[in-house]
Amino acid sequence: MVIVGAGVVGLAIAARLAPRHTVVVLERNARPGLETSSRNSEVIHAGMYYPTGSLKARLCVEGNRRLYEICERHGVPHRRTTKIIVATTGAEQAALGEILSRGAANGVELRMITAAESRSLEPHVPSAGALFSPNTGIVSAHGLMDHFARSARAAGAVIQLRAELVGLVRDGLEWELRVRTAAEEETVTAERVVNAAGLDADTVAGLAGIDLEQAGYRQHYCKGSYFSVSTGRARLVSRLVYPVPGHVSLGVHAVVGLEGRLRFGPDAEYLPDRRLDYAVAESKRAAFGASVRRLVPDIQDDDLAPDISGIRPKLQGPKEGFRDFVIAEESARGLPGLVNLVGMDSPGLTSAPAIAEHVARLIEA
């Protein structure tokens, strides 16, 4: 079987399937995990935001539990930091009530805390009341991917780097894959192909002949930038602090890194073309400052420095509603043995171990 893409999703699937299948992972970059999987908040989400019954809700809740187990058993750096979602107005308090109910329906442990309790946890964060999530945390994304890559290789998987899939054709009972390396373009065959190509998952599905518009697989690129706090004010926050979420993203939030670094982000900026432009514009500082001060008023624009950015592969266009992960075995389209994973935006990092189980069930059914 060939898995296209060595991000956290492809690697988790490789680790899960390698003990029972022959697995080759193709990765176009020189190292695994250089794209979205290492350009994110590294938050282990609890799963309270997503519509009940959606793949995002189910796989996030299961992924959260599995991820902590993996981290504890295999020494992957992580911390159960906990998180608060703070309301600053009456209307936002009502929104917290909705998140609490959805969280309960999704099986997420959450509780409402008073403004005084919220301030005792985070004295520098103004609050009219908050939700407390005990099982939200942070993980080293590279640590996690290293673990999956090691497990996959130990079970016999091959991770082929600098190898880009450029053609995918069903030929009789097999898939014929055209793979471009630095030296040549070669053709290999496989009974099964798992498309975990992240930002190019739609392109890869298109190579197999799927009409992207008809299938609803066309991805939009939505960039998220971060600013870090480079001064002593980095100690003003000790856990993850989120605002009440917006329409497209969870809103600029405070991320406390494993090494104690404080970052704010990501914002949400749809990119009109599909360029991997990771530059963080200095000109965003004032807008970031304003969002940051909604959470921590003592942080000034001058405390903020441009940090990393990442790009979300979103199925949801700028003015569209919620779209779920697509994880589809494509026999119904006449493409047996092909599993597409499309629109793997947040919470894809948290969900990775549960996504791997889900794909194993599809393949071994």
Ligand SMILES: Cc1cc2nc3c(=O)[nH]c(=O)nc-3n(C[C@H](O)[C@H](O)[C@H](O)COP(=O)(O)OP(=O)(O)OC[C@H]3O[C@@H](n4cnc5c(N)ncnc54)[C@H](O)[C@@H]3O)c2cc1C
């Ligand atoms: C700003 C931001 C913040 C986020 N925060 C969080 C968070 O806090 N918690 C959370 O759970 N999730 C978060 N996410 C989501 C999470 O990062 C992604 O869901 C996850 O990393 C997706 O992993 P992936 O393996 O599908 O994709 P990727 O990491 O993009 O991996 C895909 C791989 O496929 C390779 N590839 C593509 N095409 C080909 C080809 N033709 N041939 C060979 N290789 C190919 C690429 O080079 C890449 O390495 C965030 C995302 C962003 C952008």
